[in-house]
Amino acid sequence: MIPDTHVDAETALDHSPAGHKDDLRLWLRMLSCARLIEAEIRRRLRARFDTTLPRFDFLAQLERAAEGLTPGEISRRMMVTGGNVTGLAARLEEEGLIERRAVREDRRAVTLRLTPQGRREFARQTAAHEEWVAELLGGLSATDRAALLRLLDRTRRGVRAAMSEGGA
Amino acid sequence: MIPDTHVDAETALDHSPAGHKDDLRLWLRMLSCARLIEAEIRRRLRARFDTTLPRFDFLAQLERAAEGLTPGEISRRMMVTGGNVTGLAARLEEEGLIERRAVREDRRAVTLRLTPQGRREFARQTAAHEEWVAELLGGLSATDRAALLRLLDRTRRGVRAAMSEGGA
DNA sequence: AGAAGATAGTTTAGGCTTCAAGTTTTCAAG
DNA sequence: CTTGAAAACTTGAAGCCTAAACTATCTTCT
Structure with missing residues (x-):
């Protein structure tokens, strides 16, 4: 599988106040998870139902x-x-x-x-x-x-x- | 707030095998949650940084x-x-x-x-x-x-x- | 070397999306 | 009634996105 933007991003950017980094991490993970599923569903809708x-x-x-x-x-x-x-x-x-x-x-x-x-x-x-x-x-x-x-x-x-x- | 598509959708479609409905419910909730955040971030990126x-x-x-x-x-x-x-x-x-x-x-x-x-x-x-x-x-x-x-x-x-x- | 095939990037056509501006119709005052 | 504001919908311009076709370059095999 191709490396994911948001997974990688989780290990970057850490010049931040308190728990900000954790929130960012959480958001990026939720986004990558949702996009992964959504992209697959779009692909299948196109492939099978045009x-x-x-x-x-x-x-x-x-x-x-x-x-x-x-x-x-x-x-x-x-x-x-x-x-x-x-x-x-x-x-x-x-x-x-x-x-x-x-x-x-x-x-x-x-x-x-x-x-x-x-x-x-x-x-x-x-x-x-x-x-x-x-x-x-x-x-x-x-x-x-x-x-x-x-x-x-x-x-x-x-x-x-x-x-x-x-x-x- | 405007009623959300995917929240509403959670109460529809129930002519389904076993746990399928639960999975659908979970997916729609994840999607609505991610879209809510994403839309707000897009709005702010546009408003403050064009x-x-x-x-x-x-x-x-x-x-x-x-x-x-x-x-x-x-x-x-x-x-x-x-x-x-x-x-x-x-x-x-x-x-x-x-x-x-x-x-x-x-x-x-x-x-x-x-x-x-x-x-x-x-x-x-x-x-x-x-x-x-x-x-x-x-x-x-x-x-x-x-x-x-x-x-x-x-x-x-x-x-x-x-x-x-x-x-x- | 030369042909075949793979790879890097661009282009094109078409769909999705927003914002802003425009049209038509309705409604609420005066 | 008539005028002005609000609402329903459409249009147009611009950006995002994909799939497919295309150009140019590189690689490999003989």
Whole structure:
């Protein structure tokens, strides 16, 4: 395997106050771990379904909304900008996986929903996706999985707290 | 805060064999956690230094190599394609942060190294970067940090093992 | 030496992403 | 009603990223 940026980086930069270095180490390790998995999933989505992670995420949002969603709502849920949604929607519509429908009570808005073909396609993709993840994470014991889940949740809450303090 | 895709997704999709759902849950949580931190760091790099994470990573590679690196070496270390390095290098050179130098013994190759300005600029950026990470992760106890570090390492090893088995 | 194959780097086409600016429609006051 | 602000969405420019094709150089084998 190719040496990893962030692993290597863990052994650099040590002209720092107190526990700063440990935090950096932790962050770089989390990042490298997440990127490793994400890159593999992207590769497989491309290889087996000729699609991408953003497209997959987009369909996943629609799958869970029987009535369809507006671009604005998708933008909020996926945490991406509106312009991004416009582009993704255009390509997915072009491929016949989603369809646009005018909203009666607001002529600015539109709802996007899965076509039957889109629903079928997503079902295939999500089944494979779930197996891939299980395959990649299968090495962890149930105990480790549970501990990791809890620690990540704690981390996420801490980060959000720090962001809402400092970001004010 | 805006509801998070992957948090929501944790409560969906449950037509699955054995522990698959737990793995998916774990993966989505890790992803959302990493993305949350990464997005904040990108925002700050842009706001305070008018730069990006890929540029920062690129300079970090060069900082640790006194003799400079070839594009190919950077490509391997950053785990990105060669074409990507070409583009990043062009912009960083344009900005005066790095310089190209011909390699005497191989006329195909070139080495990239930091300019004095690049070195100064990176020093400023990396100091801030380290503080940001410490600020964001500061909420975790030393115990949690250590446990997380260990679990992530175990996870990464498991993933690599799974990839070299299945990917053969 | 000369051909074949490998390696270093660039280029090109296309998708993803953001930010900023623009259009259309709605809503809220006056 | 009409005017002005806000909201929904799109567009355009620029950077990031990949895969594939391409150029130039090096290496190896005969």
